[in-house]
Amino acid sequence: xxxxxxxxxxxxxxxxxxTAGLAAxxxxxxxxxxxxxxxxxxxxxxxxxxxxxxxxxxxxKGSGLTLTCDSLKMWLTPDGRDAERVEASxxxxxxxxxxxxxKTEWEVKGQAESASYERKAGQGxxxxxxxxxxxxxxxxxxxSAAAGKLTYDVKSRRFRFERGxxxxxxxxxxxxxxxxxxxxxxxxxxxxxxx
Amino acid sequence: xxxVDPGGRWTFQAEAERMEAGSxxxxxxxxxxxxxYEEVGRPPALMSAERAQIxxxxxxxxxxxxxxxxxGGWTLEADRVEYDLDSGEVxxxxxxxWTFSEGSGGAEESLSTDEAD
Numbered sequence: 093x094x095x096x097x098x099x100x101x102x103x104x105x106x107x108x109x110x111t112a113g114l115a116a117x118x119x120x121x122x123x124x125x126x127x128x129x130x131x132x133x134x135x136x137x138x139x140x141x142x143x144x145x146x147x148x149x150x151x152x153k154g155s156g157l158t159l160t161c162d163s164l165k166m167w168l169t170p171d172g173r174d175a176e177r178v179e180a181s182x183x184x185x186x187x188x189x190x191x192x193x194x195k196t197e198w199e200v201k202g203q204a205e206s207a208s209y210e211r212k213a214g215q216g217x218x219x220x221x222x223x224x225x226x227x228x229x230x231x232x233x234x235x236s237a238a239a240g241k242l243t244y245d246v247k248s249r250r251f252r253f254e255r256g257x258x259x260x261x262x263x264x265x266x267x268x269x270x271x272x273x274x275x276x277x278x279x280x281x282x283x284x285x286x287x
Numbered sequence: 288x289x290x291v292d293p294g295g296r297w298t299f300q301a302e303a304e305r306m307e308a309g310s311x312x313x314x315x316x317x318x319x320x321x322x323x324y325e326e327v328g329r330p331p332a333l334m335s336a337e338r339a340q341i342x343x344x345x346x347x348x349x350x351x352x353x354x355x356x357x358x359g360g361w362t363l364e365a366d367r368v369e370y371d372l373d374s375g376e377v378x379x380x381x382x383x384x385w386t387f388s389e390g391s392g393g394a395e396e397s398l399s400t401d402e403a404d
């Protein structure tokens with residue numbers, strides 16, 4: 093049961109970091125952690141109305157989370173106040189602190205080969221050797237996952253791990269036994285995984 | 288100074304404490320520079336820099352030094368920005384920082400030199 097809870101929290105974090113790290117909160121869908129973010133890169137070009145393209149050690153920062161990648165492209169909404177679509181590619185790394193919906197704090201780190209977000213579809217996708225690890229800052233419990241693709245639906249808060257013909261791998265490591273940890277389950281996002 | 292697209296798509300206005308030009312045809316160097324770019328159907332963009340070189344013939348503007356451009360919900364800070372008024376293409380080099388803030392006011396200020404040319 094505890095594993096299920098932890099898994100649920102992890103999946104929520106993965107999706108939250110991915111979509112939060114890549115885009116501003118869609119106003120008519122789920123609220124994300126980032127209300128603002130900063131992008132830095134070795135080079136930037138685009139048009140005032142977008143799209144904007146960064147290349148060379150791109151870093152996206154906001155709300156305690158940092159996403160780095162080789163290149164990033166962002167399309168804006170016509171009013172310039174939201175991201176319509178974001179594509180990140182090459183050496184995606186995500187790291188930082190994440191506060192889950194149950195208020196638990198986690199140190200997270202993850203990686204993938206590419207990431208994308210689409211506001212209209214309300215989906216964020218991580219692709220290519222997706223791995224993620226989260227450490228509970230209070231209990232020290234560590235949960236990790238590996239897959240080929242992770243899709244998160246912002247509206248429904250549902251997610252899907254896929255790994256082609258191979259099974260999705262999940263691991264849960266309990267910290268050394270100490271005082272009994274609180275058992276109260278928290279409301280995490282509802283998840284499903286597919287092989 | 289003010290530039291208007293003959294096709295009526297955009298308007299570019301700039302002001303500065305000092306303006307220099309090699310000839311009446313320019314290019315013009317403005318220090319420090321503030322500018323406003325408006326395109327039909329798009330939010331306005333406010334630009335500022337330590338220096339701006341405006342080439343009326345090619346309709347290109349080069350901003351240098353503490354460049355700051357904001358529009359909609361985003362702000363770009365860079366050491367140098369080349370801007371093509373016709374295509375809207377922006378190339379930023381040197382230190383670049385692009386910040387998106389949901390709910391920010393965007394570029395709603397106006398320039399004082401709306402009629403100067």
